[in-house]
Structures are given as C-alpha cells and as structure tokens.
Amino acid sequence: MIKKNLLVELFVEELPPKALKRLGEAFSTLLADSLKAQGLAAADALVTAFATPRRLAVQIANVAPQAADKAVSQKLMPVAVGLDADGNATPALLKRLAALGADARAVAGLKRQPDGKAEALFFDSVQTGVSLSVGLQKALDETIAKLPIPKVMGYQLADGWSTVSFVRPAHKLIALHGSEVIELTVLGLTSGRETLGHRFEAAISPVVIRDADSYAEQLASDGAVIASFAERRAEIVRQLEAAAEKIGGGVRAIDDEALLDEVTGLVERPNVLVGQFETEFLAVPQECLILTMKANQKYFPLLDANGKLSNQFLIVSNICPEDASAVIEGNERVVRPRLADAKFFFDQDRKKTLAVRVAGLDKVVYHNKLGTQGERSERVRAIARGIAAKLGTDVQQADQAAQLAKADLLTDMVGEFPELQGIMGGYYAKHDGLSERMAEAIEDHYKPRFAGDALPRNDIGVVVALADKLETLVGMFGIGQLPTGDKDPFALRRHALGVIRMLIERDLPLTLEALLKDAAAPFAALITDASSALGDFIFDRLAGNLREQGYSAQEIDAVLALRPQYLGDVAKRLAAVKAFAALPEAAALAAANKRVGNILKKIEGAVPNEVRQELLAEEAERALFSSMAALKPRADAAFEAGDYTASLQALAALRTPVDAFFDGVMVNAEDAALRANRQALLNQLYGLMNRVADLSRLSA
Incomplete structure (x- = not known):
C-alpha cells in the first residue's frame, strides 16, 4: 500500500x-x-x-x-452461559458467534480467560482494515x-x-x-x-x-489566496510593521491579538494601506476613537512613541489595485462619521456632571432580586466606607468615589461603547473638577478587569474596587446565582480573583471572613447567608491561581487547609512550607503529624490541652515535653513576627523526641489520667506544628 x-x-x-x-x-x-x-x-x-x-x-x-488488518479479541459471555455441562455450545453462544460471522466450528478455538470472579469466553479474529x-x-x-x-x-x-x-x-x-x-x-x-x-x-x-x-x-x-491562516496573519503583521516604519516618527500599530485574528478571518490576500482623519478628533479621549476604529471598522489605530493616538490608521484591504487611492478615500469617508459620533457623545456627556447623573441610577434595574443600580451603589458605598476605615484611608473620599463610580453608565458614550465604563467616568470626573486621585479611583474601580491586568493605582481605587467586587460576590451568592461549569454570567470567578489579587499584592491587613461579613450587612434581608460557600469559592480560585504560579498541590493544600484569613500571608506560608519540606526531618514529622491528627479525631468530647508534668511517666514523653518547651518560645516569636520559615524550621528539633514517643509510649493507656495527659501532650504538639500550615498534607 x-x-x-x-x-x-x-x-x-x-x-x-x-x-x-x-x-x-x-x-x-x-x-x-x-x-x-x-x-x-x-x-x-x-x-x-x-x-x-x-x-x-x-x-x-x-x-x-x-x-492494516489487526487482531482483535472479543469477549463473548461467561463460560457457564456459553457452554453446557458437557462442554457443548449453548444456543446463546452459537447465536453470538453467528452475529460475528462465525459458526459452531469456531467453538473449539475459543479462549477461556479470567473475567472478574468467573471465567469468560473470548473470540480471536482478524479485523480487516478500513x-x-x-x-x-x-x-x-x-x-x-x-x-x-x-x-x-x-x-x-x-x-x-x-x-x-x-x-x-x-x-x-x-x-x-x-x-x-x-x-x-x-x-x-x-x-x-x-x-x-x-x-x-x-x-x-x-x-x-x-x-x-x-x-x-x-x-x-492561480487563486490569489493565502490559504494558511497562520501565514496570512504573519503577512498582515509584516505589512503593518512595514507601513508604520514607512510613516516614521516611531509610530506603531496598536497591539490587539483579537483584532488581528478577526482581520485575518476577513481577508484572503491582505494589502495594508494608510488612512488618516482630521486632527480635531484627537480632542476626544483616545480610548473612544481607538474603540470605534477597531470595533466598527476593523482598522489598526497608530500610536506614537509616547503611546498617544495619531491621526493616521492602517487598513487591511482584501484587494490590491494598482491605484489604491479610491480604497483609502472610501475608508476615510466611512470612518469620519464614526469619529464625529464619538465627538458628539463626548461633548454632550460633559454638559451634565457625574454627580447630577447619580439620581438616574435609581431607574436602572441591576437585578430583579437585588434592586436598581442606585441601590447597588448605596451598598457599595457602605462597604467602601467600612474598608476605608479599617485601612486608615480617607473615608469621605472613598464614599464619594463609590457614589460616582457607576454614574458614567448613564452617559451616551458608555451607552454606545459599554467597554468604556469606568474609563469615561475618569475623564468626566476630571472635567467636573475632581482631583486626579478621585478620577483615577473612579476609572480603576473595575480593575483588575482580566488576568494580568493592573491593580487600581491608588488606595481609594483599591477600596472602591474591593467594595464593588465584594458586593457582586456576596449579592449573587446570597440569591443563589452561582457559576456552573463554564457558565459565569456575572463574572464571579474574575471578581474573586480580583479580590484575591488586591488582598495579596497590596498585602492588606483585612481578614477575608470579616470582609464577607461586612459586605453582607448592607443587603439586610435581601439575601441569605452564603458566606461559607463564598469562602470556599474564593479559596478554590486562590488554589487555582497558586497552581498557575508553580506551587505544588501538596504545598497549596497544606497552607489553604488552615483557611488563612490574611491572604497577604499566603505567599510567606507557602515559602515556609517549601523550605520545611526540603529538610531531612520533614517526611517523618509530616507522617507523625498525620498520625497525631488521626488520634485526636478519635477522642470523644473535648480534647484536653493542659499537660500535668507529674503524670509524665515515661522518659520519652518527658523528653518530648521538654523539647517542646525549649523550642516553643523561639517558634512563637518567629510566628508572631511573620517569619514562618523560621517558625517551621524550629520544629526540625522535634523529630527525634517525636519518633521516640511513638516508639515507646502507649497513648491510649488504661489509666484514664495518663491517657488524658498524653492526649493533652499530643494536642499541644499538634497546635505547635500546624500554625503555619497543615503539615499532615505533606505526608505521602
């Protein structure tokens, strides 16, 4: 063949x-x-x-x-069903063989092979290749x-x-x-x-x-077509770069992978041309012009060396005429009304301040179970005031930013281009005479919008962004609108990751439990308490994020098993676990820790914690008690100082006394007082070992 x-x-x-x-x-x-x-x-x-x-x-x-032909072995049926007491084929077996194109002559060649608890008959044949x-x-x-x-x-x-x-x-x-x-x-x-x-x-x-x-x-x-998507895309990139270089002045086409893919899907043989528009349109925020050129016309805007929009743009045409002037003029004629619309929206929007627009949010439905955007805005304000007070941030400014943050939803520009919400709020805030800090906070309160996006630039922005995301998470979980599979219509996964990133990367002294509790308060009776499910959801997102950063499943499991409330501590805890796991004593201590945990779980009623030294009958338990007492101050001091690595590494000294304890001491002694005392000793050991992470999770 x-x-x-x-x-x-x-x-x-x-x-x-x-x-x-x-x-x-x-x-x-x-x-x-x-x-x-x-x-x-x-x-x-x-x-x-x-x-x-x-x-x-x-x-x-x-x-x-x-x-190619291939040998196949097909299971037919149990031996007891296929053969009678004399070893002859049953009607059921003959019928099955007939279905496979064989007859009674094939019975002698059938194989018997174990199949679970019984034997089964298998039919070997050669399957002709398709x-x-x-x-x-x-x-x-x-x-x-x-x-x-x-x-x-x-x-x-x-x-x-x-x-x-x-x-x-x-x-x-x-x-x-x-x-x-x-x-x-x-x-x-x-x-x-x-x-x-x-x-x-x-x-x-x-x-x-x-x-x-x-x-x-x-x-x-013959067909004037570049058939390969990848080659056509690469050709567009080459021509975009060449056109920008020819224009000079350090201009470059805007970097947009999605637009590049879409344009590659529109043309069979690309031809990049240069167009331009009147400089008067540059008075409009460049985000508006860029978006209308990209979304409506599929053009590539050109940015100068400082990242500012120029009045030239690149067209990816599907035709290659000798004289392209008509094509260029046609595209310039088409884009002009789009830019004029953007300028009109911008001019009209600035006739009303953001503060004046706030009242209109009461007429915009947010969710039928959670009320209007106005009601939502009030909840965000309350949450933001609480967070600002805990962080020592200006409460009044946080409240004002939260109040104005959604007002741009009522502007013509955001109505035409929803992608610009927040961004336009920042521009209009500056026009209204608000400070740069306030304008940045209003613009940034949606951040991070996607994986890898920047965090809000100032503390007010962080407060309002946290409040906005927490309000969404608590509200949606409180009415049972949880993400399912790949469906997440309210972007709750993205909101959770945003909260996680701000708490960790800004090392905010805020506990997750308190944040969720405070965020639920403004809802009153509108929602049911879903803090437990929401906490699990956030920790699941955190675990996924940490896996992407390269931490092992065991390390993550050990740290997150304790549900650390200050997420800014998580990275330090992970580093400490990684360093501890590298110690020669780590495996034995992790296994012992798991054993201790299992013993304590089996204790009925309250687990004792006070150790009576006079009841330490065995040398091994006295040695363990002494070792714990000796290293505890050092481990405590390191833990309180946030030096989790030193706190865990101090535990290495416990390996020998712990091993000796389990080799020579019967925990469940017949004497009740001895038994309770040894349980108390193990309880103290367990607490000492598992403050940074659940070390038992490191045990294979």
Whole structure:
C-alpha cells in the first residue's frame, strides 16, 4: 500500500471572522484524529491546517489507502452461559458467534480467560482494515458534527427540497489522496478537485487542484489566496510593521491579538494601506476613537512613541489595485462619521456632571432580586466606607468615589461603547473638577478587569474596587446565582480573583471572613447567608491561581487547609512550607503529624490541652515535653513576627523526641489520667506544628 498525502477542503460562503481561527483548527484536528484512530494515518502524522474566509481545509501526510488488518479479541459471555455441562455450545453462544460471522466450528478455538470472579469466553479474529474512502467519509461526517459552530444555519440544496445545516452554505468539496479523488458526499456535495480562488482577483476560476501537495501553491498563484491562516496573519503583521516604519516618527500599530485574528478571518490576500482623519478628533479621549476604529471598522489605530493616538490608521484591504487611492478615500469617508459620533457623545456627556447623573441610577434595574443600580451603589458605598476605615484611608473620599463610580453608565458614550465604563467616568470626573486621585479611583474601580491586568493605582481605587467586587460576590451568592461549569454570567470567578489579587499584592491587613461579613450587612434581608460557600469559592480560585504560579498541590493544600484569613500571608506560608519540606526531618514529622491528627479525631468530647508534668511517666514523653518547651518560645516569636520559615524550621528539633514517643509510649493507656495527659501532650504538639500550615498534607 502506497501512502500519500491527503487533502480535504470544504468551500463555503463567508465564515464568521471571529470564529474562523477556531473553526480551522478544529476542522484539521478532528479530521486528522479520526483518521489516526482508524489506523489510516500515523499518530505523529504531520497535519497542516488551512482556513480562509471561504474555506476550511487540511493536509495530512502519509495517509494509507487502507488501514492494516489487526487482531482483535472479543469477549463473548461467561463460560457457564456459553457452554453446557458437557462442554457443548449453548444456543446463546452459537447465536453470538453467528452475529460475528462465525459458526459452531469456531467453538473449539475459543479462549477461556479470567473475567472478574468467573471465567469468560473470548473470540480471536482478524479485523480487516478500513478503506480510506469509508474511513474518510466517517471522519468528515464526525468532524462536521463536532465543529464549534457559533450559530448553525439551515439552507436548501439545489434540488429545492432537501435542507441541511452548517455554519454557512457549502458549495464545493475536495478530497485528494495524492492526485486521486476520493469519493465522498457531505452537505449535499460530491467530492472533486475544484475550488474557487479570490472573489475578485483570482487568475483562474475555478482552480483545479492537481494533487494534495500543490494545494497551497495553486491557490496562491492561480487563486490569489493565502490559504494558511497562520501565514496570512504573519503577512498582515509584516505589512503593518512595514507601513508604520514607512510613516516614521516611531509610530506603531496598536497591539490587539483579537483584532488581528478577526482581520485575518476577513481577508484572503491582505494589502495594508494608510488612512488618516482630521486632527480635531484627537480632542476626544483616545480610548473612544481607538474603540470605534477597531470595533466598527476593523482598522489598526497608530500610536506614537509616547503611546498617544495619531491621526493616521492602517487598513487591511482584501484587494490590491494598482491605484489604491479610491480604497483609502472610501475608508476615510466611512470612518469620519464614526469619529464625529464619538465627538458628539463626548461633548454632550460633559454638559451634565457625574454627580447630577447619580439620581438616574435609581431607574436602572441591576437585578430583579437585588434592586436598581442606585441601590447597588448605596451598598457599595457602605462597604467602601467600612474598608476605608479599617485601612486608615480617607473615608469621605472613598464614599464619594463609590457614589460616582457607576454614574458614567448613564452617559451616551458608555451607552454606545459599554467597554468604556469606568474609563469615561475618569475623564468626566476630571472635567467636573475632581482631583486626579478621585478620577483615577473612579476609572480603576473595575480593575483588575482580566488576568494580568493592573491593580487600581491608588488606595481609594483599591477600596472602591474591593467594595464593588465584594458586593457582586456576596449579592449573587446570597440569591443563589452561582457559576456552573463554564457558565459565569456575572463574572464571579474574575471578581474573586480580583479580590484575591488586591488582598495579596497590596498585602492588606483585612481578614477575608470579616470582609464577607461586612459586605453582607448592607443587603439586610435581601439575601441569605452564603458566606461559607463564598469562602470556599474564593479559596478554590486562590488554589487555582497558586497552581498557575508553580506551587505544588501538596504545598497549596497544606497552607489553604488552615483557611488563612490574611491572604497577604499566603505567599510567606507557602515559602515556609517549601523550605520545611526540603529538610531531612520533614517526611517523618509530616507522617507523625498525620498520625497525631488521626488520634485526636478519635477522642470523644473535648480534647484536653493542659499537660500535668507529674503524670509524665515515661522518659520519652518527658523528653518530648521538654523539647517542646525549649523550642516553643523561639517558634512563637518567629510566628508572631511573620517569619514562618523560621517558625517551621524550629520544629526540625522535634523529630527525634517525636519518633521516640511513638516508639515507646502507649497513648491510649488504661489509666484514664495518663491517657488524658498524653492526649493533652499530643494536642499541644499538634497546635505547635500546624500554625503555619497543615503539615499532615505533606505526608505521602
């Protein structure tokens, strides 16, 4: 069997550009994985994905025309069911063999093998390898069914009767094994070797693909199409950089991976052009202009060396005329009204102060169970005042920032571009004559908006951001609106991580338990107490975040098992656990700690804690008591000073007396007084060992 490269292309109407990258990757991966599973392609076969606005395609190297035959062993039934007392086949066994294409002659060759508590009969046979035409049809059907299509559309086929469903109407199908067409049918199409190139600039139409290896080259030369999504994206980046360099002055195209992917999904052969707009529009906040150019026109704004927006922008065109002036003028004509709208919104919004707008929040529904945005704003104010008082931050300024933080939701600019909430609040606060500190706090109270985002720049911003996120978390948990699976409509996971980051990175002296309790107070009877579930949720998010930072599961489990309330301590506790785990005494002490914990759990009633020295009958228990008494002051001092590493390392001296205690002392002595005294000794030991972390979690 001669292996050849395989090409499959599905030619369709324009695909959704934001989904194209994912669709292309899924199409190639799913198809290749199915062929590999069927034995038609090697597990390490080279897979090359192609995706343009009008096609999904894949090339798979060294695909066999037929999979190799393989030996299979099939379990039939228990021996007691398949054979009678004389060892003859039962009707049930003969029926099962017939279903497999065998008869009574196969009974003698059946194998007996253990299967649980009984023996079962197994039938060995050789399974003929699947042919490429059958296997590829199966693979293509499965791939189309599993594609991550954002929205399926139904459409009629050419016969006028049949209806099929796909992301967009499909018009052509290519399936080439080398130069040979593999006959397939899907979505009402029959496979061939024809496709179409660029809608306007193809040199030949249709493009007839000679073989699987010439696909990309023929589409480029005859069809004016760069078939590879990755190559097309790289070409756009190259042209953007070249255009910016040609303009000079240190300008650069704005860095936006999502926009780059979307534009790559819009063009088949990119051509970057330079446009410009009137400098008067630069009086509008650049975030507004950038957003309208990106979101509405898919342009790449240009920033100068200082990060300020210039009045030039880059257009990624899908055509390459000799004279591009008409294309440039057309795009400039289209963007001008968009920028004018932004300027109009900005000018109109500044006619009313944020303070005047606050009353309007009472008319905006936040949640049917939690009231209006105005009511929510009052809750955030109350939470912010409490946090500010505990941190020694200006309570009045925190209250004012919290009061004004949501007012920009009622502006025309945020109504048009919701992504600008907070940002516009900062601009309008400055226009209203508020301090830079206040404007920053209003702008920053949504931060961090995403993983890796900066934290609020000043203490007022941190207070309001904490209050805002805590209000959301407590409120939603209090009415049972918890995230499920991948659904998190209120972004509670993001809010929890924001709270965690601020508490840790700013090392705030605030306990999580008190924060949640204080945040629940302004809700009164609106919610039920969900602090326990919310605390678990926050610690789960913290554990995930720490895993991403490289801490081991055991280290994280040991620290978070104690539910440390000052999250700023977590990193120091983890460092201490890591250092302790490296000590030669660590494994033995962790195992002993686990043993102590198990003993204490079995004690009925209150666990005694006071040790009576006169009842320390054995030398080993006296030695342990003395060792604990000697090192406790040093361990206590280190713990109180926050030097958790030193506090834990002091415990290393306990290994020998702890080992000796368990070797020579019977904890559960018959004498009740001795037993209680030894339990008290272990209870003190357990408390001493587990202040920084639950060391038993380090035991394998």
